[in-house]
Amino acid sequence: MSSEALARPLWRRLIGFNLLGGIVLGVAGFYFGWWLGHQIHAESLDFFGDTNQNDVALMLGYVFSVVGFLIGLGFARYPLARMLGKERTHTENEHGGSGRYFGLCTDHKVVGVQYLCGIGLFFFIGGLNAMLIRAELLQPSPQIFGAGNYLTLVGLHGTMMMGIMTSGVLGPFANYFVPLMIGARRMAFPRVEAITFWLLMAAGAILMTTLFFGGFPTGWTGYAPLNDQANFGFDSYIFFFALVGLSMMLLGLNMIATIITMRAPGLTWSRLPIFCWGAISTSILMVLAAPVLIAALLMVGFDRAVQTSFFLSSAGGSPYLFQNLFWFFGHPEVYVLALPGFGIILEILPVFARKPLWGYRIAVAGILGVALLSFFVWQHHLFVSGLNSSLRPFYMFSTEAISVPTGLVFLAGMATLWRAKIRYTVPMLFCLAWFFNFFIGGASGVFLSDVPSDVATHGSFFVMAHFHYTIMGGLIFAFFAAIYYWVPKMFGVMLSERLGKIHFWAMFIAFNSTFAPLFALGLMGQPRRVVTYPSHLEPLNIWVSVSAFVLGASMLVFLANVVYSLVFVRKPAPDNPWDSRSLEWQTPTPVPIENFERRPIIDTDPYDYGVPPVPLVPPGPAEAPAPG
Amino acid sequence: MRRIAIAWFVLSAILTPIVVAVIAPTLPPGNATEASSNQVFDDTVLLGIVTPIAVALGVYFAYTLIVFRRRDADPAEEGVATRDNPSIHLPWLVGTIVIVLFLAIFGTVELTDAGAGGGQGPSPAFKLSGNDVMPVQVIAQQWEFTYRYPTYGGVETAHLELPVGRKVELHVTSLDVIHSFWAPKLGVKADANPGVDNVAYVEPEEELSFEIHCSELCGLWHGYMFDTGQVVSGEAFAEWISEQQQVFAPATKVLPKYSTQYFPEPERRGG
Ligand code: HEM
Ligand SMILES: [Cu+2]
Numbered sequence: 014m015s016s017e018a019l020a021r022p023l024w025r026r027l028i029g030f031n032l033l034g035g036i037v038l039g040v041a042g043f044y045f046g047w048w049l050g051h052q053i054h055a056e057s058l059d060f061f062g063d064t065n066q067n068d069v070a071l072m073l074g075y076v077f078s079v080v081g082f083l084i085g086l087g088f089a090r091y092p093l094a095r096m097l098g099k100e101r102t103h104t105e106n107e108h109g110g111s112g113r114y115f116g117l118c119t120d121h122k123v124v125g126v127q128y129l130c131g132i133g134l135f136f137f138i139g140g141l142n143a144m145l146i147r148a149e150l151l152q153p154s155p156q157i158f159g160a161g162n163y164l165t166l167v168g169l170h171g172t173m174m175m176g177i178m179t180s181g182v183l184g185p186f187a188n189y190f191v192p193l194m195i196g197a198r199r200m201a202f203p204r205v206e207a208i209t210f211w212l213l214m215a216a217g218a219i220l221m222t223t224l225f226f227g228g229f230p231t232g233w234t235g236y237a238p239l240n241d242q243a244n245f246g247f248d249s250y251i252f253f254f255a256l257v258g259l260s261m262m263l264l265g266l267n268m269i270a271t272i273i274t275m276r277a278p279g280l281t282w283s284r285l286p287i288f289c290w291g292a293i294s295t296s297i298l299m300v301l302a303a304p305v306l307i308a309a310l311l312m313v314g315f316d317r318a319v320q321t322s323f324f325l326s327s328a329g330g331s332p333y334l335f336q337n338l339f340w341f342f343g344h345p346e347v348y349v350l351a352l353p354g355f356g357i358i359l360e361i362l363p364v365f366a367r368k369p370l371w372g373y374r375i376a377v378a379g380i381l382g383v384a385l386l387s388f389f390v391w392q393h394h395l396f397v398s399g400l401n402s403s404l405r406p407f408y409m410f411s412t413e414a415i416s417v418p419t420g421l422v423f424l425a426g427m428a429t430l431w432r433a434k435i436r437y438t439v440p441m442l443f444c445l446a447w448f449f450n451f452f453i454g455g456a457s458g459v460f461l462s463d464v465p466s467d468v469a470t471h472g473s474f475f476v477m478a479h480f481h482y483t484i485m486g487g488l489i490f491a492f493f494a495a496i497y498y499w500v501p502k503m504f505g506v507m508l509s510e511r512l513g514k515i516h517f518w519a520m521f522i523a524f525n526s527t528f529a530p531l532f533a534l535g536l537m538g539q540p541r542r543v544v545t546y547p548s549h550l551e552p553l554n555i556w557v558s559v560s561a562f563v564l565g566a567s568m569l570v571f572l573a574n575v576v577y578s579l580v581f582v583r584k585p586a587p588d589n590p591w592d593s594r595s596l597e598w599q600t601p602t603p604v605p606i607e608n609f610e611r612r613p614i615i616d617t618d619p620y621d622y623g624v625p626p627v628p629l630v631p632p633g634p635a636e637a638p639a640p641g
Numbered sequence: 642m643r644r645i646a647i648a649w650f651v652l653s654a655i656l657t658p659i660v661v662a663v664i665a666p667t668l669p670p671g672n673a674t675e676a677s678s679n680q681v682f683d684d685t686v687l688l689g690i691v692t693p694i695a696v697a698l699g700v701y702f703a704y705t706l707i708v709f710r711r712r713d714a715d716p717a718e719e720g721v722a723t724r725d726n727p728s729i730h731l732p733w734l735v736g737t738i739v740i741v742l743f744l745a746i747f748g749t750v751e752l753t754d755a756g757a758g759g760g761q762g763p764s765p766a767f768k769l770s771g772n773d774v775m776p777v778q779v780i781a782q783q784w785e786f787t788y789r790y791p792t793y794g795g796v797e798t799a800h801l802e803l804p805v806g807r808k809v810e811l812h813v814t815s816l817d818v819i820h821s822f823w824a825p826k827l828g829v830k831a832d833a834n835p836g837v838d839n840v841a842y843v844e845p846e847e848e849l850s851f852e853i854h855c856s857e858l859c860g861l862w863h864g865y866m867f868d869t870g871q872v873v874s875g876e877a878f879a880e881w882i883s884e885q886q887q888v889f890a891p892a893t894k895v896l897p898k899y900s901t902q903y904f905p906e907p908e909r910r911g912g
Contacts, residue, residue: 160861232858238835239818239860326836332819333834367711368720375730397821398832399813399839402761405752410745420737424729427698430705433720437710445706452698456691463748465683465757468830469670472821472856536669538825540856543864547852623722 030087031116039215042081046073066245068318071226075252079215086211087117091204103203107606117211119203122604125189126503127210129496132184135177135217140568142170147561153548163544165228165246172233172250173220176257178488179299179346180213182353183264186495187292189503191268193597193604194286196277196613201270209264216256223249232542234343237324237335241316248317255310258303258342261349265299268292279615286595286619287370290377291356294384295349301388302345309338333400340391348387350484354451354491355380355422358444361498362426364593365441366433369620376425382418386411396467405464412462419455423448438591439513443494446521450486454479457532475535481528493520493571501586504579505602512574519567527560595619648700653693661689670825673851673872675844676758677828683751690740760813760822760831760839763901769808769842777803778901779813781820781833784862786853790882795899797892798885801870804878805848812901813839821857824870832857838901845872 027033050070083089087105094101106118113123114130146166149157158166192200200206223229227244235254240247272293276285313335315321322328324335363370370376389411396405426448435441457479460466470476493516501507530553539546539554546554578584589598596619600608665685672678711718751757755769778789780797789797801824803809813822815833822841823830826849831841848871855866873881886893 155864160864164858164861164863230858230860230863234858236819236858239858242818242860326834333837366709366720367718369722369724371723372725372730374725397759397830397841399760399762399834399837402756402759402764403766405766406745406749409748409752410741413741413744413748417734417737417741420733424733427701427705428726428729430702430709432723433705433709434711434718435706435709445702448698448702452695456695459691459744460684460687463683463687463744463751464759465676465680465748465751466687468676468757468759469680469684469825469828471830472823538669538823538852538854540823540854542858543854545864620724623719626721626723 026112030085030090031112032086033115034087035082035085035116035211038085039078039082042077042079043074045081046075046077047071049073049077066226068245068248068314071245071248072252072314072318075219075248078219079212079252079256082215083208083211088204088208088211105204105207117204117207119199119207120606121188121192121200121203121206122503122606124206124210125185128180128184128188128213129503131210131214131217132177132181135173136181137568138221139170139173139177140565142166142173144562144565146170147558149544150546150554151558153546153551153554155544158544160544161228161230164230164232164542165223167542168229168232168250169220169223172253173217174484175233175346175350176220176253177213177217178484178492179257179261179349180209180264181350181488181492182357182495183268183292183295183299184210184213186357186499187268187288187353188264190499190597191271191289191292192275193600193608194289194595194619195272195275195280196596196609196615197271197275198608200267201275202267205263205267209260209267212256212260212263216253216260219249219256220253221249223247234339235313236339237313237316237330237332238326240313240335241325248314251310251314251317255307258307258310261299262303262307265296265303268296269300272296277613277615283373284615284618286360287373287376287380288356288360290380291353291359294380295352295356298345298349298352298384298387302342302349305338306342306346309335309342312338333395333398336395336398336400337391340394341388343394344391345387347480347484348383350488351451352380352384354447354487355383357491357495358447359422359426359429360595361440361444361494362429363620363622364498364591364595365436365438365444366429366622367436368429368433368623369618370425371428371431372421372425373618373620375421379418379421379425382421383415386415386418390415393462393467396464397471409462409464413459416455416459423452438497439508439510439517440494440498440591442514442517442521443490443497446517447487447490447494450482450490450524453529454482454486457482470535472540473535474531474539474541477541478528478531478535481531485528486524493517498591501590502597502600502602502604505586506579506582507584507586507590508578509574509582512570512577516567516570516574519570520564523560523564523567527557527564530557530560593619594621645700645704648704649693649697652700653696656696657689657692660692661685664688670828673826673845673847673849674758674828675846676755676842677826679751679754679757680828683748683757686747687744690744755842758828758830758841758843760841763838763840765840765842769810769844771808774808774810774842775804776810776812777801778899779811779822779831779833780816781813781822781855781859781866782816783818783860784855784866786820786822786855786866786868789899790885791899793882794886795893795896796882796886796889797896798889800868801853802878802881803843803845803870803872804875805845805872806875808844809842811841811843813841814901818859819857820855820859820866823854823856824851825854826851827872830856836902848872848874 047070050073091101104119106113107120149163223246226246229243229247229250231239312323322330324330359376392408393412588602665688668681668684670677753767756767776791780787787797788801813831813833815835820833827843829841829843831839850871853868853870
């Protein structure tokens with residue numbers, strides 16, 4: 014946009030290919046699809062359908078809505094122009110004011126910021142749902158929402174978190190910093206990068222519309238045949254997760270292509286920052302796992318709308334098939350949530366330990382090992398399902414085997430602290446808390462992987478505690494470490510250290526006091542996803558709920574910090590406030606559009622900290638060069 | 642390093658026995674059946690392994706975080722630039738692999754004891770030895786469990802009672818969506834899949850009343866799908882079951898013939 018364009022009145026600037034246009038066309042598309050669906054047939058063809066909910070109409074509504082949204086954002090212009098034989102540049106909207114943030118923009122730094130804000134919004138909604146769930150569980154019988162709405166809340170919370178947070182680290186931070194870390198000008202496919210973000214936003218909005226269609230009673234796992242019996246609102250779940258899958262897959266492909274092909278000269282694989290290793294292994298998981306999810310959801314959609322029966326045992330299908338497909342995606346998915354955390358932790362530790370990353374090679378081996386093994390464990394979610402009882406020892410073994418590569422990551426992190434000079438900044442505190450939380454998550458995983466022990470705890474609050482320790486304690490703590498660490502580069506403003514520390518301690522203590530008692534509740538027999546529980550469990554549940562509210566309040570401290578630091582104080586950040594050696598911190602703040610003036614040439618890895626160790630034997634006189 | 646090792650040794654020498662001998666035996670689900678005491682035993686062994694590891698990490702972090710913090714005297718101080726020490730890799734790898742192998746073998750051995758109370762599908766890999774096994778069918782539907790006793794004329798009851806000391810073979814199935822039969826104190830959990838016969842074994846060793854929960858989300862009233870069952874003496878059971886046979890005689894007559902599929906013929910049933 015030129016300055017002349019900026020001079021145009023506001024209403025004129027709002028018209029065009031931007032978020033507003035996307036929303037208008039998205040809504041129009043929805044009604045068009047809805048109308049079309051009703052033309053095709055009047056009622057649901059659903060097997061179990063005892064209502065006249067028209068799944069076809071809703072699904073077509075969503076399809077056209079997404080298409081309209083993308084057209085409104087301007088994604089059709091480039092392919093159309095090329096088809097008409099016109100030349101267009103690869104870049105879109107990279108120059109210009111804040112309008113860039115509200116539309117299709119191919120600058121990876123803009124997309125990173127868009128991701129951070131968009132994901133932040135949905136993370137906030139998901140967290141709010143958690144607060145409502147805990148409010149309901151304050152008493153043993155339902156008082157606030159009732160059974161149906163309660164299940165919708167649980168499903169919304171879980172689905173929102175699992176779907177949106179898959180890109181929680183890669184979306185904002187890898188998109189923004191991987192090109193900077195590898196000395197590249199942009200991502201390999203900038204348009205693809207932009208579309209992954211807008212697909213994710215469309216998905217989030219679609220999931221929220223489930224509230225208009227009766228919600229869904231299936232939790233985030235959406236098992237068959239309950240999913241076939243479910244309300245209309247389950248179609249929102251299908252489209253949400255399918256779009257998330259699509260976004261994930263494209264994001265992964267883009268990331269892999271970028272890291273493989275666009276590294277600066279001299280940036281060999283053994284000099285690649287460990288965060289990039291985390292990003293690329295996560296991306297491999299995304300690319301391999303997401304298509305399975307998309308396919309499985311398509312099949313569910315067909316079962317619901319057009320009378321196929323892939324998963325209906327009453328008509329020759331198999332619910333086990335859905336469980337297998339879902340967890341074949343679902344288990345790698347949980348490592349999609351965990352691995353970026355590994356990358357962030359190991360990336361940030363050296364900076365504040367003022368030491369090189371210890372054991373770079375074994376750390377990489379650990380990350381890749383976890384990624385590989387994560388495809389061989391999915392039936393540990395089905396230990397009591399009656400499937401393949403003779404394969405249980407194998408899945409028990411493969412699950413436990415993941416602790417070997419995870420152990421390598423722990424070793425690398427722990428040894429990095431040895432003889433360090435630790436600076437207790439806010440990002441460092443979050444990193445250190447990660448070790449604590451993830452160890453508890455992992456140790457409880459050892460119990461769950463042991464089949465006899467799992468028989469006692471499967472499907473109970475014990476599992477709830479376990480995965481919140483790994484995801485919330487692992488991913489979300491790493492996510493906040495990354496925010497405190499990188500926001501000075503992204504926004505050119507320092508976050509308040511004092512509020513940050515209050516946030517950290519409140520969050521860390523409240524988190525543990527929320528989720529540690531859930532192990533006990535699970536062992537004492539409280540199943541997941543129930544709106545009622547035995548009344549002797551009430552005191553502990555009250556404790557948990559109150560802690561959860563404190564945990565929620567700690568997030569408000571964070572929000573206050575953001576508003577206070579970014580809006581009011583605006584203390585400008587120096588180019589390299591942490592004194593980091595990593596390439597992304599060597600750029601000026603704000604980062605110029607072309608990132609680097611000229612292509613950097615790399616001759617070392619980014620962990621060049623510390624004083625060289627004193628050799629045990631004093632070096633002898635330098636050897637004279639051999640003559641000749 | 643030596644100080645860490647000593648602190649670790651002392652602390653885990655104190656804590657591990659406490660955890661194993663004092664805390665672990667009080668863990669749910671208790672010792673009412675073979676399967677549940679099996680589960681408590683597994684948890685005990687795992688706690689015995691995890692405790693020293695947790696202590697090691699705790700001591701290591703406490704030490705490094707205090708000793709290696711930056712002192713304010715010299716804000717620009719840096720750590721020692723050690724990058725690796727390959728001599729640690731092998732012992733660490735061997736250590737973790739040995740633990741993993743032990744866990745896998747231990748878990749498998751425990752599992753061979755009749756599947757440790759878990760549902761094993763129509764052809765269980767780990768059977769309960771002995772031949773006086775009483776089959777009981779657990780039929781889940783939205784949103785209740787009923788129980789069928791094929792050795793007592795196929796009577797279908799609304800409550801679960803089991804005689805103490807008798808080996809029981811539970812055949813868990815569902816008429817609609819997936820449920821899961823969970824009786825925490827019995828140490829039994831088995832998913833109820835429509836059209837699938839999911840077998841789990843249990844051998845109650847003391848008389849008690851126990852809770853039953855559905856532990857797989859099964860729709861609107863999932864939270865209300867719970868029930869109480871009893872383990873009673875052999876005589877009390879004989880009396881109870883003959884009473885049930887009389888009360889439900891008219892219903893038993895019209896029920897389909899007993900089958901592990903519940904409906905011998907495939908049949909469609911709305912939700
Ligand atoms: C703000 C802190 C959080 C609190 C207090 C919280 C609390 C809860 C509660 C009460 C449930 C429902 C338990 C049940 O009845 O089954 C739940 C489920 C769940 N939560 Fe969270 N949660 C939090 C953060 C997160 C985060 C950050 C994630 C992942 C990124 C997450 C993922 C899930 C998932 C996947 C479920 C399972 C939903 C299902 O059963 O289908 N939660 N959480
Ligand atoms: Cu149920």
